[in-house]
Amino acid sequence: MSSFAVQHVNQVFGTGTARVQVLHDVNFEAEPGTLSLIMGPSGSGKSTFLTIAGGLLTPTSGTVTVNGVRYTDRAKKAKDALRLSEIGFILQAYHLLPYLTVADQFKLVDKVKPKGNLTPAALQNVLATLGIQDLLHKYPAELSGGQQQRVAIARALYPDPAIILADEPTAALDGSRVKVVGALLRDLAIRHHKAVVVVTHDSRLVDSADVLYQMQDGVLTKQN
Amino acid sequence: MFLALKEIKKEKLRSGLIVAMIVLIGYLIFILTSLALGLARQNTDAINSWGITRITLNDNANVDMRQSFLTKAQVGTLTAKDALIGETATVVKSAKHKQVSAVFMGLRQQDFIARKLGLESGRRVAGKRELVADTALKLAGYKLGSKVTLNDHTFTIVGFTNNAKINVAPIVYGELSTWQTLRGIDFGPIASAVVSKPGSTRKATAGTKTYAKQTLIDKLPGYTAQTTTFVMMIAFLMVISLIIIAVFLYILTMQKLPNYAVLRVQGIPSRVLVEATVAQSVLLVLSGLVGATALTALTAVMIPASVPMAFDVPLLAAVGLGLLVMALIGGLIPIRSVLKVDPVSVIGG
Numbered sequence: 229m230s231s232f233a234v235q236h237v238n239q240v241f242g243t244g245t246a247r248v249q250v251l252h253d254v255n256f257e258a259e260p261g262t263l264s265l266i267m268g269p270s271g272s273g274k275s276t277f278l279t280i281a282g283g284l285l286t287p288t289s290g291t292v293t294v295n296g297v298r299y300t301d302r303a304k305k306a307k308d309a310l311r312l313s314e315i316g317f318i319l320q321a322y323h324l325l326p327y328l329t330v331a332d333q334f335k336l337v338d339k340v341k342p343k344g345n346l347t348p349a350a351l352q353n354v355l356a357t358l359g360i361q362d363l364l365h366k367y368p369a370e371l372s373g374g375q376q377q378r379v380a381i382a383r384a385l386y387p388d389p390a391i392i393l394a395d396e397p398t399a400a401l402d403g404s405r406v407k408v409v410g411a412l413l414r415d416l417a418i419r420h421h422k423a424v425v426v427v428t429h430d431s432r433l434v435d436s437a438d439v440l441y442q443m444q445d446g447v448l449t450k451q452n
Numbered sequence: 453m454f455l456a457l458k459e460i461k462k463e464k465l466r467s468g469l470i471v472a473m474i475v476l477i478g479y480l481i482f483i484l485t486s487l488a489l490g491l492a493r494q495n496t497d498a499i500n501s502w503g504i505t506r507i508t509l510n511d512n513a514n515v516d517m518r519q520s521f522l523t524k525a526q527v528g529t530l531t532a533k534d535a536l537i538g539e540t541a542t543v544v545k546s547a548k549h550k551q552v553s554a555v556f557m558g559l560r561q562q563d564f565i566a567r568k569l570g571l572e573s574g575r576r577v578a579g580k581r582e583l584v585a586d587t588a589l590k591l592a593g594y595k596l597g598s599k600v601t602l603n604d605h606t607f608t609i610v611g612f613t614n615n616a617k618i619n620v621a622p623i624v625y626g627e628l629s630t631w632q633t634l635r636g637i638d639f640g641p642i643a644s645a646v647v648s649k650p651g652s653t654r655k656a657t658a659g660t661k662t663y664a665k666q667t668l669i670d671k672l673p674g675y676t677a678q679t680t681t682f683v684m685m686i687a688f689l690m691v692i693s694l695i696i697i698a699v700f701l702y703i704l705t706m707q708k709l710p711n712y713a714v715l716r717v718q719g720i721p722s723r724v725l726v727e728a729t730v731a732q733s734v735l736l737v738l739s740g741l742v743g744a745t746a747l748t749a750l751t752a753v754m755i756p757a758s759v760p761m762a763f764d765v766p767l768l769a770a771v772g773l774g775l776l777v778m779a780l781i782g783g784l785i786p787i788r789s790v791l792k793v794d795p796v797s798v799i800g801g
Contacts, residue, residue: 279796284717305721312719319798323714325455327462339454340720367462383718395799 232258232281232391232423237290239276239446250276254290254448256441258391258423263414263436266427268443274427275395277443281425282315282393283307295390312341316384316422318394324368324376324383331364333383345387354382357415374405381412385420392416394426398433410436455728456735459708467736470700474740475747477693478775481686482748483761485771488682490760495675497615498557498623499665502535502565507668508646508654511661515671521641526657533652535563536643538631542602544585544624549593554586555621556602558631564649569625574611580630584611586622591758603634619672620760686771690778698782701733705786709793716795725790733783734776741772 239251250273258264268274279285281292283299291300294314299307311317324333337345346354355361358378368376377397384392394413398406414436417424426433434440440451460467493500513520517539527536538558545551559566561577569576572587574596583602585594590612594600598609607626616623632638648654648662656662670676712725745768752763 275799279799282717282799284795284799308716308719308721310719311717315719317717319714319717321798323711323798325711325714327459328455332458336454336715336720337718340724387719 231260231295232256232425233291233293234277234281235291235293237277237280237287237292239273239280239285240288249446251280251287251446251448254446256281256448258425258439260390260421260423261417262438263417263424263426264439264441265433265437266425266441266443266448267429267431267434269429272443273446273448274429274443276446277448278393278395278427282317283311312337313344313387314390316387316389316392318377318380318384318392318397320396320399324379326368329365329367330360330371330379333379334386337383337386341387346385351382351386354385354420357419358382358412374408377409378412381416385416385422390423392422392424394424394428396428396430397426398428398430403432406430406432409433453727453731455724456731459728459732460735466704470704470736471739471743473700474693474697474737474779475743477689477696478741478744478772479747481689481693481771481775482744482768483751484682484686484689485768486748486752486761486763488679488686489764489767490762491620491682492675492679493615493762494617494620494760495672495678496618496669498618499669501570501615502647503568503649504535504647505650505665506648506652506662507665508648508656508660508662509644511659515663515668516673517644517668520644521637522643522646522660523640524642526660527643527646528655528657530646531652531654532564533649534654535565535647536560536628537565537645537647538628538635538642539618539644540631540635541621542624542634544589544594545601546594546598549598552589552592552594553621554589555618555623556631556634557618557623557625558628558634558643559625560628565647566625569613572612572614574609576611577626578610580627580633581605581607582610582626583607584613584625585609586616586624587612587614588617588622588758589624605630605633619675690774693775694778694782697733697737697779698785701729701736701779701783702786704732705729705790709789710798712790712793713795713798716793717798722791722793725793726787729787729790730780730783733779737776737779737783741775745772 234254234256237251237254240247240249242248254277266274280287286300291298294310299310328336334351352361358381360375360378360382363371363375398409410433413424413426416422442449442451509515509517509520510522518541540556542554542556543551544554569584577584594609596609600607600609628643715725755761
């Protein structure tokens with residue numbers, strides 16, 4: 229069984245004349261060690277797919293399964309717990325808490341989820357891989373955009389999730405930075421054995437992907 | 453608590469400004485409370501020091517000791533738990549010092565009030581021409597042995613006593629017979645009032661009425677209006693502080709909602725965010741209250757004795773607790789927004 233599966237998901241917003249179907253029978257699977265790229269133009273349904281995949285939105289119909297656990301119809305608390313332990317988010321704007329140092333960003337996770345996170349040695353290894361091991365006492369405002377992004381990646385990895393969901397991770401980056409981020413995401417998949425799912429409209433990431441999907445008007449199609 | 457502490461540590465200026473505001477509000481409320489209590493005590497200090505529970509006055513006196521005259525028949529038979537008092541307004545005059553408006557209280561030296569009278573210095577009254585005065589006269593320059601005149605009669609101050617004020621005026625204690633002389637009724641009424649301690653078995657007499665001590669206090673001229681005014685001021689200040697603190701915390705929380713949305717995306721439960729919001733409110737208000745307490749303590753040390761302020765720790769602690777509760781209520785107002793924060797808002801740029 230796949231570590232992450234989205235099956236027959238439909239999403240409808242509004243009713244009557246305001247009814248809009250954003251996702252049409254979406255099916256998707258991701259395995260550990262692979263980087264899946266979901267591409268599509270703005271308004272194609274990528275973000276809605278990501279919110280449903282991440283358990284932030286309950287689909288009109290269909291299911292989402294993580295490591296065999298179907299959580300689409302679970303209570304809010306259970307979804308929170310599952311998201312905290314099994315899904316790591318990398319957001320477009322990095323969104324690090326401005327009043328927490330890099331070290332505190334990890335401590336916060338420890339406060340809420342004391343067990344199952346990366347060991348100090350493993351975290352140190354991740355930080356070293358990302359080149360941010362010397363930034364632990366810095367606040368986000370003291371970091372460059374690239375450093376903030378790498379901290380956001382480390383934060384997403386820290387609870388040791390099975391899946392990493394990345395939302396437009398290369399938006400507003402130049403070509404050389406896109407390659408670096410692509411390599412980082414690929415490294416996450418291979419070295420850390422995660423199922424990495426990247427939602428983007430940035431075709432420059434195609435070379436980094438193992439599996440490519442296209443989202444068009446709410447229909448997800450696997451590319452060859 | 454973790455998030456609250458980290459934010460306060462990082463945002464020192466913003467947190468400092470809020471704490472400073474709470475310090476000022478708390479200080480204002482503490483000072484007003486102390487002033488209200490000080491003034492209230494200046495009305496009631498003497499009455500409370502007597503240790504009485506009831507007072508009997510002429511039933512036409514409208515619960516005013518100064519307007520009450522009791523004949524020997526109206527006084528009736530007294531027990532050891534009863535005492536006679538003769539009260540009249542007077543002016544203490546001396547060639548060397550400024551005049552002081554005061555209240556003369558005539559006592560029988562064998563009664564419990566005279567026997568229990570605590571002295572700050574000097575001795576008790578032992579003759580018709582001797583007085584024990586409130587220490588306010590000492591602050592006005594009068595000394596033991598000072599010759600003073602009351603209604604053209606000359607007396608000697610032989611002692612000073614603390615907390616002897618009624619209706620904000622200092623008391624001069626003397627003989628009960630002196631009261632008759634000052635009122636010019638040497639052969640008429642023998643006292644203004646009979647005051648009784650708990651357990652008195654004195655029987656009621658015709659033409660008199662017995663009141664509880666609190667009734668007498670409440671009827672002191674201006675007392676109820678004054679205390680009600682202060683209580684209303686403090687209550688309004690409490691409500692205003694609730695609104696101010698709530699507005700500040702609301703703005704503070706609203707600014708953090710995008711951050712909270714990110715935490716919700718990560719799976720951080722709403723409970724943690726609510727705890728952080730409440731903890732931040734409590735920490736800021738507690739810091740403010742500590743500052744306000746320090747300022748109040750400094751004021752208590754530095755304020756001149758003539759200013760009628762009383763710093764009662766249990767009362768101020770209760771007021772501080774009231775402020776903390778108000779702040780907690782204020783801190784709870786933005787909780788609904790925290791609980792409704794939409795994590796989806798940070799997805800999709």
